[in-house]
Amino acid sequence: MSFTKELRRENEDVFQAIFDHPFVQGLGEGELPKEAVAHYVKADYEYLNTFLTLYGTAISQSDSREDITFFHNQIAFVLGDEIHPHRNLSDYAGTPYENLQGYPMPPTADHYRAHMKSVATEGLLGKTIAAMLPCPWTYDEIGKELKRRFSPEPDHPFYEWIEFYADDSIAETTGYMMKRLDEEAERASPEDRRKMKEAFRKSCQLELAFWEMSYSLEEWPAGKETAR
Numbered sequence: 001m002s003f004t005k006e007l008r009r010e011n012e013d014v015f016q017a018i019f020d021h022p023f024v025q026g027l028g029e030g031e032l033p034k035e036a037v038a039h040y041v042k043a044d045y046e047y048l049n050t051f052l053t054l055y056g057t058a059i060s061q062s063d064s065r066e067d068i069t070f071f072h073n074q075i076a077f078v079l080g081d082e083i084h085p086h087r088n089l090s091d092y093a094g095t096p097y098e099n100l101q102g103y104p105m106p107p108t109a110d111h112y113r114a115h116m117k118s119v120a121t122e123g124l125l126g127k128t129i130a131a132m133l134p135c136p137w138t139y140d141e142i143g144k145e146l147k148r149r150f151s152p153e154p155d156h157p158f159y160e161w162i163e164f165y166a167d168d169s170i171a172e173t174t175g176y177m178m179k180r181l182d183e184e185a186e187r188a189s190p191e192d193r194r195k196m197k198e199a200f201r202k203s204c205q206l207e208l209a210f211w212e213m214s215y216s217l218e219e220w221p222a223g224k225e226t227a228r
């Protein structure tokens with residue numbers, strides 16, 4: 001069994017909990033509290049900014065043109081395309097997208113960012129990919145699952161969000177990162193493979209926690225982290 005098949009099997013519990021989470025179900029049903037959606041977009045805008053810098057770190061750890069091109073294209077994809085699902089959610093929340101940018105991350109998102117950054121600074125491309133992969137992988141599966149279960153039509157409030165993540169381009173991104181992780185895991189030491197598994201599971205858990213953070217409007221207990 002390939003390394004990524006093992007990862008998927010070992011994390012089935014978290015994937016299922018993500019599909020069943022009320023925020024994800026609400027996306028499928030087309031009904032969510034507007035404040036929760038706005039909370040998600042605020043945190044996700046900053047999360048994706050971090051993710052962009054992680055692609056930069058991955059480039060610095062790459063030794064082939066193919067990998068560099070892939071990560072470079074992903075930066076362009078996040079900047080140019082992944083704004084569409086955010087705009088869909090901002091429209092639903094009734095707040096201009098531009099007004100949902102520049103907020104401090106709530107604790108869970110902040111922890112997710114710190115986790116990915118700390119794994120990436122260990123300097124091994126396989127570990128960096130392991131920490132990043134749950135991001136495209138869980139959304140690829142969420143998009144397909146919601147499309148299959150709810151068959152949304154264009155008048156569904158989250159039609160564009162669901163179509164975006166159910167699209168084959170997300171599956172292609174996930175597929176490339178899976179292939180590269182399988183290759184890197186094959187030549188990694190048992191200890192590094194164990195760390196890759198640990199990094200992957202923690203990111204899966206933090207994907208689930210991110211939905212809960214949004215749904216519960218999680219904030220820092222003593223107010224905003226810092227004034228801006």
Ligand SMILES: Cc1ncc(CN)c(N)n1
Nearest residue numbers: 044047135136139207210
């Ligand atoms: C937290 C999170 N995870 C994944 C994705 C999909 N790129 C996202 N936008 N936000």
